[in-house]
Amino acid sequence: MKQRLQQIHPLAWTIIVGTMFGRLVTSMSIPFLSIYLVQVLGAxxxxTGITVAVSSLAGILISFYGGYISDKIGRKVIMLISVFSWAGVFFGFAAAQELWVFFxxxxxxxxxxxxxxxSSRALLSDVTPAKHKLLVFNLRYAAINLGVVFGPIIGLQLGSVQSKFPFIIAGxxxxxxxxxxxxxFTLHRSALPVHTDVTTPRLREALTTTGxxxxxxxxxxxxxxxIMAYGLFDSTLAQYLTMNTHFSNGKQLFSYMLSLNAxxxxxxxxxxxRIARRFSPLVPLILGNALLACSMMLFGLAGxxxxxxxxxxxxxxxxxxxxxxxxxLIDRISKPELKGTYFGVIGFNNLGNVIAPVIGGLLLDEFGMQNGPAVFLPLGLIIALGIPFLLIAKKKLAARERDAVQVKEQMDIA
Structure with missing residues (x-):
């Protein structure tokens, strides 16, 4: 393992470590945004659901373009512009006073x-040999959650529910x-891969290919x-625990739930x-969908x-x-010259993050904070609707890879 870690590219380590600190400061503030809007601004x-959801909606509308442009003009420019702009966004949160400004x-x-x-995930793929990609992608995921272990608790101590100081730290x-x-990028410019043998298609062609x-x-x-489950956890569950009189200290309880999650x-x-990698990548996705749906139903029953x-x-x-x-999975099914585009277009699944807070907010308004089953049981059933589509994808992927093997065998014979 030590040898494998030493072979990871320095730029990959930068993304992994940066992701950890980025998620640390983000989880100090963003998860408490819905609570702040309800309790401080009186939304x-x-x-609140609409204000929280607009982040994902905007992401859906731009993510495919960001990934495509990173394929077209390079990861460096796109990543630097976006990360410094992101810093400005957090300072904007700190200065906001009205609901429309938060929106x-x-x-x-x-x-x-x-x-x-x-762009950053495509860069990880660019600089990482195939045999180490699963390790690198999962190190990034571990870094996300290592940051989230401490972020909510620190944010609670800094008063994220009523203070915007954590946003300044994030910026x-x-x-x-x-x-x-x-x-x-400056130190390792010469070591970065350069794809001179492929031409990145135009945007319309790229979207047609993925479509x-x-x-x-x-x-x-x-x-x-x-992805709907994530939006419900961060928005609907946060409001439910905070405003439900059955839970004596909902804000603190929610921060502990975030840390327990991480x-x-x-x-x-x-x-x-270790177990999941023995199967097609779609098998873990199907099982994961089922568990997310079940957990959402149990949230409504938890007393x-x-x-x-x-x-x-x-x-x-x-x-x-x-x-x-x-x-x-995305790395496996994407075309080399469209890797950033595939990673960008998959961002359309954040439509779930757009829909979830709005539906959750409507159900909370309709049934109230005290009626957990009426709110969360329907939400769990909606999440489970993803399973049939993933089963279809599994069948299609198996057929595609079987055909690819047959073509290769025919070429070898010829």
């Missing part, structure tokens, strides 16, 4: 994330992250329902990935910390199954 659950700044937050994330950290990325990829489209639709990822990731914690653990195992294999 309704539906208004606008959160929209910019989604744009920056949607441009930076696919400073992203400035430092950008400077380190610039330095690493005609039956495996990719089925995965995209199926994971929209999976700790469970760190504990479960290695054994889950105490015991079942609530069990639900979080179940949710987290589903999340690990989904997240640990998603990047490997």
């Amino acid at each position: 309704t659950p539906t208004q 606008l700044v959160n929209m910019l937050n989604g744009i920056c994330r949607a441009v930076f994330e696919p 400073i950290v992203y400035i430092v992250y950008g400077l380190v990325i610039f330095l690493q 005609k990829d039956g495996v990719f489209v089925s995965v995209l639709i199926g994971t929209i329902f999976c 700790v469970t990822v760190l504990v479960m990731q290695y054994p889950v990935v 105490g910390i015991g079942l609530l914690s069990f639900s979080v653990v179940l949710f987290t195992i589903g999340e690990v199954l989904l997240a640990s294999m998603m990047d490997m």
Whole structure:
């Protein structure tokens, strides 16, 4: 293992470590945004859901373009512009006083994330040999959750529910992250791969290619329902725990649930990935979808910390199954000259993050904070709708790879 870690490219380490610190400061602030809007600004659950959802909506509208442009003009320019802009977004959160300003700044937050994330993941793929990609993608995922272990607790201590100081810290950290990325690109410019044998298609051609990829489209639709669970956890569950009088200290409880989620990822990731990699990447996605749906239903039935914690653990195992294999799956089915585009277009699955807070907010407004089953049972059933699409993708991927093997055998014979 030590030898494999030493072979990871310095730029890959920069993304992994930067991701850890980025998620640390982000989880100090963003998860508490919905609580802040409700308790401090007096927004309704539906208004809060729309304000939270706009980040993902903006990301959907721009993510494919950010990934494509990174294929076209290079990762460096796109990553630097987006990371420094992202720092400005957090300072914007700190200065915001009105609901419409939070709406606008959160929209910019989604744009920056949607441009930076696919470009950085494509860069990880660029600089990492095939035999180490699963390790690198999962190190990035572990880094995300290592940051989230401590971020919510620190944010709670810094008063994220009523203070915007954590947003200032996040802005400073992203400035430092950008400077380190610039330095690493400068130091390792000559070692970066240059694809001179392929031509990146025009944007319309790139979107047409991904749109005609039956495996990719089925995965995209199926994971929209999976991603809904994330939006419900961060927005609907946060409001439910905070405003439900059955839970005496909902804000603190929610921060502990976030940390439990991250700790469970760190504990479960290695054994889950060891088992999951023995199967087609779509098998873990299907199982993950089922676990996310079940956990959402249990949130509505939980009357105490015991079942609530069990639900979080179940949710987290589903999340690990989904997240640990998603990047490997996209890397496996994408064309080399369109890797950034594929990583960008898969961002359309964040439509789930757009839909979830709005639906969750409407259900909370309709049934109230005290009626968990009426809110969360329907949400769990909606999430489960992703399973049929992922089963279709599994069947199509098996057929595609079987055909590819037959073609190769025929070429070898010829």
